[in-house]
Amino acid sequence: MNRVSEYREKQGLSQFALSQKIGVARQTINLIENNKYNPSLNLCISLAKVLGTDLNGLFWEEEDGK
Amino acid sequence: MENKKKESLFTKYLKMFYGVSGPLDEYKRQEINRIGNNSFIACWLYIATLSLFLIFYGTSHPQNAISIFIVANFVFLMILSVYIIIATKRSNLTTNEVSVDNYKKAKRKVVYKGIGFGIYFVLAMYLITPLTSLSSGNKSYIESLKHPEGGFLSFIVGGLIFGISMYIIMRIRIKKMK
Numbered sequence: 001m002n003r004v005s006e007y008r009e010k011q012g013l014s015q016f017a018l019s020q021k022i023g024v025a026r027q028t029i030n031l032i033e034n035n036k037y038n039p040s041l042n043l044c045i046s047l048a049k050v051l052g053t054d055l056n057g058l059f060w061e062e063e064d065g066k
Numbered sequence: 067m068e069n070k071k072k073e074s075l076f077t078k079y080l081k082m083f084y085g086v087s088g089p090l091d092e093y094k095r096q097e098i099n100r101i102g103n104n105s106f107i108a109c110w111l112y113i114a115t116l117s118l119f120l121i122f123y124g125t126s127h128p129q130n131a132i133s134i135f136i137v138a139n140f141v142f143l144m145i146l147s148v149y150i151i152i153a154t155k156r157s158n159l160t161t162n163e164v165s166v167d168n169y170k171k172a173k174r175k176v177v178y179k180g181i182g183f184g185i186y187f188v189l190a191m192y193l194i195t196p197l198t199s200l201s202s203g204n205k206s207y208i209e210s211l212k213h214p215e216g217g218f219l220s221f222i223v224g225g226l227i228f229g230i231s232m233y234i235i236m237r238i239r240i241k242k243m244k
Contacts, residue, residue: 016163016243024091026243027158031093040092 002059005033007051022046084154087162087239097157104153105146112142162239169242176236184229188221195221 008018008029015033019026024043031037032047039047048058073081077090084098116138124131154160164172196210205213214221 014244016165020165023089025088025094026163027161028091028093037093043092 001035001061002032004029004047004051004058007053007058008033011051018047018050021050084150084159086154086159094157094159097154097159101150101153101157105150108146108149160239161241162236163241163243165243169240172240173237176233176240179236180229180233183232184225187228188225191221191224 008015011018013021015029016026019029022029022043023046028037028039028043032039032043044055044059048055051058073090080086080098081090084101086094086098088094090098116135120131120135124135162172192211192214195214195216196205196207199205199210199215200207
């Protein structure tokens with residue numbers, strides 16, 4: 001599981017607001033959060049920048065499965 | 067970070083053809099590629115099969131073959147169109163999500179688009195319909211343009227129905243987001 005929704009909520013953004021900031025559709029954000037779509041590296045970097053974190057923080061699974 | 071790149075003509079064409087609303091991001095592009103590839107494979111198989119049919123049957127019964135060819139093409143195009151409509155709807159490509167601030171603007175845009183589609187339909191029908199009378203040989207193309215068979219009113223009514231239908235379809239697709 002990725003932590004996009006967790007970081008998004010920390011920033012107080014809705015899926016729609018985040019999608020507007022990155023320039024993608026809300027459905028795409030929803031699919032990424034539910035692990036139904038693997039985003040490209042460029043999109044991952046955009047997400048990390050907007051959410052104020054790095055790729056490891058967003059997508060790297062820790063040993064305890066988080 | 068906001069992506070405000072100007073859309074190319076090809077992107078606009080892709081969006082219009084598949085009825086995509088909103089930004090054509092990587093997910094939507096991937097889905098369009100998948101739907102397009104499936105359609106291409108179906109077209110390839112259909113053309114190959116139909117060509118074989120025309121080679122074996124068309125040489126001995128050309129008139130029957132032409133009739134079957136026309137009907138089969140029409141049916142195939144209908145099936146393909148239905149597939150594209152269902153596939154784009156399932157992938158959520160057609161939903162037009164707009165913010166509360168832009169909701170009124172989006173609604174107005176849809177009205178203009180509906181009017182545009184209506185005008186386009188009237189012009190297309192006005193120019194294409196006389197071609198059918200050419201095959202019967204009764205009137206010349208110019209003569210048919212001056213005096214269309216159903217009269218000008220039929221084009222206008224057709225354009226109105228088409229424009230309103232397109233407006234309703236696009237209006238249903240708009241979703242207000244907070």
